[in-house]
Amino acid sequence: NAGVTQTPKFQVLKTGQSMTLQCAQDMNHEYMSWYRQDPGMGLRLIHYSVGAGITDQGEVPNGYNVSRSTTEDFPLRLLSAAPSQTSVYFCASSYSTGRRNSPLHFGNGTRLTVT
């Protein structure tokens, strides 16, 4: 049971480049989400999805796109990278709203640097 798998672990981009951060889970979780972690700011929610075909914005969605074509995968796209997007990105999943006690399961993160 792999849990939540994120790739790549590290990435360096130049300003203006695009890339996709991959996230996959094998726990049949309905809910998936992306957070970014910055020093002194905790984790901030970028986008989330409550099921295949459904996505919504979190606190800091600008500059990021997501899609959810399958239950397992939830990729995060940066269309034109900016230095302000230098951060550590975490994907997390859980069972749905009906189970309020269901904890989030996190991947090991992607460390992104934009120069």
Added chain:
Amino acid sequence: GNSVTQMEGPVTLSEEAFLTINCTYTATGYPSLFWYVQYPGEGLQLLLKATKADDKGSNKGFEATYRKETTSFHLEKGSVQVSDSAVYFCALRGEETSGSRLTFGEGTQLTVNP
């Protein structure tokens, strides 16, 4: 909106010392409360949780009690070990929260010296 405030770090302790990391929250109704731990180079892992007032969550010697009257969920451990060195996050899920959205505190870095 919902918010979580944690005590500022970093916190440095000697092995076997008593640990308290303060966490207070703002939310309407009765949120669920969580503590997550992040070891170096890893993602966050659930440490413990509490879902209603006066519940006590516990795991690996850590404890936290859901105090509705003081809107707090302080993390405690009686005797810390070097292996407890990590970043600790307090988080809440509001009653009205769609999906499984969590609101996180800023995180508290704990270093335990032998």
